[in-house]
Amino acid sequence: MATPPSPSSNLLQAFHPHQHVTEAIPVVMPREGARMAIASAAGAGSGDTHRATSGPWTRASGVAGDLHRSMQEDMRNLDHAHEGLKSGTGGFSSASTLDSIRSGWNDRLSAVLKKCRSLEGDLRSVGVEFHENESHTERSFKK
Amino acid sequence: MVTIDELTRLDTSKFSTAAKSWGEISRKASAARQRVDYEMVAALSKREKGEAASAALSDLRQLSQNYQYIHTECGLVRTALDGLAADLAEPQRKLQQALDHAEQLKFTVRSNGSVEFPRVSFDQLPAPALQQPAHPDSAPPLTAATDPNAAKAQEIADRIASALREAGEIDRRYAEELGKLRTNGNLKNTDWADVARDLKSLQAVRGDSAKELAERKGKPPRENARWWGEKSKEEQERLASLFPGEIGNLDGIPAETRDRANRDYLPMLMDKLREDGSDDAETKLAGLRGLSEKLTARNDPPLLLLGVGDEGHGRAILSYGNPDTSKNVSAYVPGLGTRLDADFADGTVARAQQTASTARRYNASTASVVWLGYDAPITGTDQGWNNLDVMGEGRAKKGAPTYDRFLESIRATNGNEHPHVTAIGHSYGSLTVGKASQEPSGIPADDIIILGSPGVGVDKAEDLGVGKEHVFVGAADNDPVSWAPSKRDTILGTGGVLMGGALGGYVATELFGDDKNWFGTDPASKEFGAQRFKVNDGPAPLIHGDFMPAHSRYFDPSRDPESAKNIGLIVSGHSKEITRMAPR
Amino acid sequence: MDMRQGAERADRILDGTLKAIVPPVRWVHGTSISGLCSGSSTTGQVTRQRTVLTIISPERRGNFFGLVERHWKSSGYHITGNDPGKTFPSLYATAPGEYRMSLQIGDKGQAFFDVTTPCLDKASVPDPASDQEAPRLQDGEIPYPNHTSDFWSAKKPLPS
Numbered sequence: 001m002a003t004p005p006s007p008s009s010n011l012l013q014a015f016h017p018h019q020h021v022t023e024a025i026p027v028v029m030p031r032e033g034a035r036m037a038i039a040s041a042a043g044a045g046s047g048d049t050h051r052a053t054s055g056p057w058t059r060a061s062g063v064a065g066d067l068h069r070s071m072q073e074d075m076r077n078l079d080h081a082h083e084g085l086k087s088g089t090g091g092f093s094s095a096s097t098l099d100s101i102r103s104g105w106n107d108r109l110s111a112v113l114k115k116c117r118s119l120e121g122d123l124r125s126v127g128v129e130f131h132e133n134e135s136h137t138e139r140s141f142k143k
Numbered sequence: 144m145v146t147i148d149e150l151t152r153l154d155t156s157k158f159s160t161a162a163k164s165w166g167e168i169s170r171k172a173s174a175a176r177q178r179v180d181y182e183m184v185a186a187l188s189k190r191e192k193g194e195a196a197s198a199a200l201s202d203l204r205q206l207s208q209n210y211q212y213i214h215t216e217c218g219l220v221r222t223a224l225d226g227l228a229a230d231l232a233e234p235q236r237k238l239q240q241a242l243d244h245a246e247q248l249k250f251t252v253r254s255n256g257s258v259e260f261p262r263v264s265f266d267q268l269p270a271p272a273l274q275q276p277a278h279p280d281s282a283p284p285l286t287a288a289t290d291p292n293a294a295k296a297q298e299i300a301d302r303i304a305s306a307l308r309e310a311g312e313i314d315r316r317y318a319e320e321l322g323k324l325r326t327n328g329n330l331k332n333t334d335w336a337d338v339a340r341d342l343k344s345l346q347a348v349r350g351d352s353a354k355e356l357a358e359r360k361g362k363p364p365r366e367n368a369r370w371w372g373e374k375s376k377e378e379q380e381r382l383a384s385l386f387p388g389e390i391g392n393l394d395g396i397p398a399e400t401r402d403r404a405n406r407d408y409l410p411m412l413m414d415k416l417r418e419d420g421s422d423d424a425e426t427k428l429a430g431l432r433g434l435s436e437k438l439t440a441r442n443d444p445p446l447l448l449l450g451v452g453d454e455g456h457g458r459a460i461l462s463y464g465n466p467d468t469s470k471n472v473s474a475y476v477p478g479l480g481t482r483l484d485a486d487f488a489d490g491t492v493a494r495a496q497q498t499a500s501t502a503r504r505y506n507a508s509t510a511s512v513v514w515l516g517y518d519a520p521i522t523g524t525d526q527g528w529n530n531l532d533v534m535g536e537g538r539a540k541k542g543a544p545t546y547d548r549f550l551e552s553i554r555a556t557n558g559n560e561h562p563h564v565t566a567i568g569h570s571y572g573s574l575t576v577g578k579a580s581q582e583p584s585g586i587p588a589d590d591i592i593i594l595g596s597p598g599v600g601v602d603k604a605e606d607l608g609v610g611k612e613h614v615f616v617g618a619a620d621n622d623p624v625s626w627a628p629s630k631r632d633t634i635l636g637t638g639g640v641l642m643g644g645a646l647g648g649y650v651a652t653e654l655f656g657d658d659k660n661w662f663g664t665d666p667a668s669k670e671f672g673a674q675r676f677k678v679n680d681g682p683a684p685l686i687h688g689d690f691m692p693a694h695s696r697y698f699d700p701s702r703d704p705e706s707a708k709n710i711g712l713i714v715s716g717h718s719k720e721i722t723r724m725a726p727r
Numbered sequence: 728m729d730m731r732q733g734a735e736r737a738d739r740i741l742d743g744t745l746k747a748i749v750p751p752v753r754w755v756h757g758t759s760i761s762g763l764c765s766g767s768s769t770t771g772q773v774t775r776q777r778t779v780l781t782i783i784s785p786e787r788r789g790n791f792f793g794l795v796e797r798h799w800k801s802s803g804y805h806i807t808g809n810d811p812g813k814t815f816p817s818l819y820a821t822a823p824g825e826y827r828m829s830l831q832i833g834d835k836g837q838a839f840f841d842v843t844t845p846c847l848d849k850a851s852v853p854d855p856a857s858d859q860e861a862p863r864l865q866d867g868e869i870p871y872p873n874h875t876s877d878f879w880s881a882k883k884p885l886p887s
Contacts, residue, residue: 057196060183060203067175074168081164088154091145093318094227098161101321105217107328109168112209115330119202123183126195188851443758485768493762500758500776504833505815507868695765701774701827701843704808704819708831712815715834720814 057127061120068116075109145310147256147303150238153310155228162224166380169218173403176210179203180439205330207439208410212333215407218384219338219345220324225381226349227317231310238306245299248292256307258300260292320345335414342411346385356382356389364552367395388412392450392458394552398467402447409435409451416453426484427457433488434459444499444510455518457483460549461492463499464510467556471509471563473498473714474550476542478570478595479624481519491515494698498567501700501711509715514549517542519571536574536600536662543578550579550587565714569594570624570694574662580607589613590713593673594697595622598662604673615674615713615721617706618667619681621693625667669726676713677722678706730761733826733844734773734852740822740842741777742857747798748791752781753874756855757839764846772844775855779838782872782880788832790885792818795830804828835871 082102089095184203187196245252251259323341326332346353359367371379383390383404390396391405413431416424431451438446442463450460466472475498477491492513499511520538550564566588568576577599580586585608593599594617604611618625664671681693681703700707709721728736745754757776764770783791796806799820807827808819817831825845832838 056186060187063178063182067178070171070175074171078164078168081161085157085161088152088157090152091149092153092314094158094314094321097318097321098224101220101325104326104328108209108213108326108330111328111330112206112213115202115206115209119199119206122195122199122202126193126199129193129195489763490765493760496760500760504831504837504839506834507871692765700829700841701772704817704827704829705810708810708815708817717815720812722810722812 055127057123057130061123061127064116064120064123068113068120071109071113071116075106075113078105078109145307145314147238147242147252147254147307150235150307150310151242153231153235155231155235158224158228158231162221162228165217165224166221169214169221169384172210172214172217176207176214179207179210181441185440208333209330211407211410212335212338215338215384215410216324216326216341218380219341220321222381222385223317223320223324223345223348225377226345227313230313230317234306234310234313237309238303241299241302241306244302245296248295248299250292250296250299252299252303256300256303258296258303260290260296262290262292316348320348335410336418339411339415342385342387349385352382352385356386356393359393359395360389362395364395364548364555367393368397368552368555371396371400383407388452391448392452394548395555396552397556398447398449398462398465401449405448405451406438409438409448412451412453424453426482427453429485430457430459430483430488433485434461434492437488437492444503449512450514450516453483456521457487457515459483459487459492459515460512461495462510462512463496464503466510466512466553468558469508469510469562470559471502471506471565471715472512472553472557473502473510473565473567473592474512474514474546474553475567475569476514476517476546476572476575478519478568478572478575480521481515481572482521483515487515490695494569497698497700497707498710498714501707502714505712505715505717511714512553514546516545516549517575519575536578539571539574539578539600542575544582546575546579547582547584547586554587563590563716564588565590565592567592567594567710567714568596568599569697571597573597573599573666577601577607577663580609590615590718592617592710592713593666594710595619595624595694596666597624598664599666600663602664602671604666604671611672612674613718614666615676615709615718616666616671616726617676617678617697617709618665618727619678619693619696619703619706621681621683623684623691624694625665665727667727671726673726674718674721675724675726676706676709677724678709679703728824729848729850730771730773730844730852731850733847734759734761734775735856736824737773737775737826737842737844738856740826740828741775741840742859743802744795744798744828744840745777745859748794750876750878752779752783752838752876752879753861754779754781754840755861755869756857757869759852759855761852763849767846769849770846771849772846773852774841774843777840777855778869779840780870780872781874781876783832783836783838784880784882785836786882786884787879788816788836791838791879792816792830796820799828837872 082099085095085099184200184207187203188200242252245258249261253259320341323344359370362370374382379400383400384407387404387408388411391401391403391408393401396404409431413428413435416428416431434448434451438448444464447462447465448460449462449466450458452458462472464472475495477487477494481487481491495511495513499509502509502511518538518541546566550566553564554562564587566576566579566586568574568591573593573596576586576591576593580591581600588609590613591607591609592615596616596618599607601607604614607614666673667675678697679693679702681696684691684693696702697706698710705722712718712720745752754777757778759776760774762771764772796818799822800806802822804820804822806818806820808817810817815832817829819827819829821827822842826842828840828842830838830840
């Protein structure tokens with residue numbers, strides 16, 4: 001079973017034309033005859049021949065995971081950059097103010113991090129939920 | 144109060160290092176927001192919803208807001224810290240110079256800032272001399288003849304005091320700014336009004352930049368492009384994060400930079416309008432909401448926001464395709480009734496997309512812009528004829544130089560040496576294009592397309608200044624706006640014309656000019672001498688409903704495929720391939 | 728019928744059209760454009776696009792157009808226009824229910840298909856879909872025709 005390419009995180013990518021593309025991914029489906037092409041494009045949720053499949057939700061879950069890990073790294077870097085700030089800035093209220101706003105920012109960034117982590121799970125569950133209903137969606141598919 | 148010890152020991156690189164990491168967070172938050180918008184919200188919101196899915200989407204939208212908030216606010220922290228480090232360097236240098244000077248002279252500087260000098264011997268002094276050390280800010284000695292060292296010591300003490308004062312003021316100012324950039328862990332709290340205030344406050348601290356930017360607005364786009372190009376990447380980032388609205392709307396700034404800055408500015412502008420609450424603000428806000436939706440989707444071709452604002456009836460400039468990298472760029476001026484509202488965001492912007500989509504088939508290196516950079520005449524609402532916006536040519540004349548500047552800016556930031564630029568004027572917008580061609584430097588376009596025009600203000604195609612072989616006219620026989628007034632009166636009844644739907648209100652014949660006051664010769668006429676391309680006649684006008692369907696179809700490949708194709712051919716540089724119809 | 732159903736019908740029209748091309752050509756989905764209908768806030772239309780990646784030689788172009796026109800006619804569609812220009816010819820038709828479609832030749836002889844729905848009740852529109860296999864593409868712009876077909880890319884005109 002072919003795996004869809006992982007979502008691109010290139011910032012510039014967003015500014016480049018992106019086309020919806022159809023990939024051929026052989027899928028085991030209890031339908032006779034027609035080969036099903038599941039449309040998916042790298043980095044974007046594209047259409048499916050089913051009303052809803054696990055594809056885009058699972059992919060979104062992956063993005064949430066990426067963002068979660070990325071934020072962890074960013075917070076570590078931020079902490080690192082403030083190490084030793086106290087020495088060499090003694091007597092300057094800017095330095096102490098900077099220090100004092102850090103905890104609020106840590107809270108904000110942590111909250112985002114936690115949200116990404118929980119979304120990773122939630123989105124995957126939604127994906128599974130839809131995929132499990134595949135016989136239901138199959139019935140609703142009109143030719 | 145900063146002491147000598149503290150200022151000499153100060154390591155400004157601590158602030159710069161911290162600034163860099165805040166900048167990283169800001170940058171990555173912007174990228175993260177795009178991923179949430181494009182790869183999650185856009186991809187999932189089309190799907191059928193269940194409860195779990197709806198909850199997830201609502202979370203995702205909030206996450207997107209948070210990333211945008213983090214991007215902007217952390218950008219401001221970065222800017223403040225960079226500013227702090229840069230500004231403190233000067234007083235630190237001055238202090239060091241004063242200290243070095245004192246050392247040279249073998250004066251002793253005390254920790255309280257007073258400067259001791261070796262006393263000249265008694266007998267060399269003409270009169271009782273003050274024997275105390277020179278204290279900062281102490282009054283000069285009363286005796287006429289002073290110990291020369293005393294004067295020097297005083298000067299050094301003053302310099303020291305001044306440096307410390309300056310450093311203290313800078314520190315105080317930035318501490319205040321940083322204090323405003325406080326936040327908390329509540330994801331629901333992304334207060335854009337607050338962010339806008341923080342922005343303004345920090346802008347005031349860097350007052351020099353604000354003034355400089357205000358001056359840039361009047362300078363030629365090419366000059367602005369050069370000015371921008373000479374700045375370091377850090378400086379560009381700093382300016383864009385501090386002045387997103389100004390940079391985003393400045394002709395001569397590269398398209399992608401304008402787009403990023405305007406996207407950063409957009410939530411603050413929308414919040415400002417939300418707070419305003421007036422009908423006018425609500426209308427503009429609805430327009431911005433529509434634009435926002437389009438901007439956060441994945442677009443093909445890519446959609447760039449080159450201008451946005453709330454002045455007048457609203458400003459919005461959008462491009463499908465990157466106008467800096469494309470060999471062909473078109474810029475369409477919409478006409479009668481156009482203002483920043485939901486209709487603009489949906490229908491008017493769609494025309495640029497249609498133009499780009501068609502043109503890119505004939506040459507992929509094409510971008511199409513819709514330019515609402517002026518106040519088009521809007522018709523009265525339900526107050527009847529008396530509330531008509533009968534400015535006549537005034538609006539077009541006012542918009543003309545602004546449009547020319549925009550076309551100049553396209554050329555200034557385009558990477559190709561000679562991009563092919565097409566000006567497209569639709570309806571009243573064609574008069575704006577006509578007026579633009581009459582400006583002292585003419586219109587910097589290679590081709591001009593005139594659609595559904597009530598006249599362009601000149602009597603001959605060649606008067607537009609690009610050569611009559613480069614003037615193309617689309618006029619549907621069933622488009623009342625392109626009719627001569629006498630014919631209009633005959634078909635529609637005297638004096639006026641009822642309009643429903645999006646245009647709302649009433650239009651009087653005065654707006655189009657009477658028999659003798661047509662806005663110049665009919666551009667579709669033989670006398671005018673332009674290249675008339677084939678369009679569909681269009682459906683006949685209706686008194687109710689979509690009143691002038693034939694007026695709005697020129698760009699629509701599904702309703703007038705021939706017109707849309709011809710426009711696409713001209714824009715992509717293939718005007719030789721158009722199909723023609725006889726001039727009237 | 729709403730926009731979603733209309734878009735699905737447009738997809739099927741395109742499926743039928745491409746299936747009628749024998750030997751088959753390679754193609755990809757183009758941009759799907761949805762928008763409100765002019766003067767309305769409750770109805771909108773959808774345009775589906777498909778781009779052909781098979782090289783169609785000028786010598787075989789007439790045959791290609793002929794196939795498409797025959798299929799459209801035999802499907803009960805009405806040919807509304809024909810621009811047989813040498814460089815960028817196009818063919819226009821409508822299907823019952825006011826679906827408008829076109830075949831256009833663009834830069835480097837590339838073929839584009841469009842189908843636009845009539846104005847239908849607003850609904851969220853799914854991404855384009857097909858019951859046929861289409862090649863997987865990398866992210867980025869649609870390439871110019873890059874697939875050579877013994878039949879469609881041949882330089883010799885067909886014997887009449």
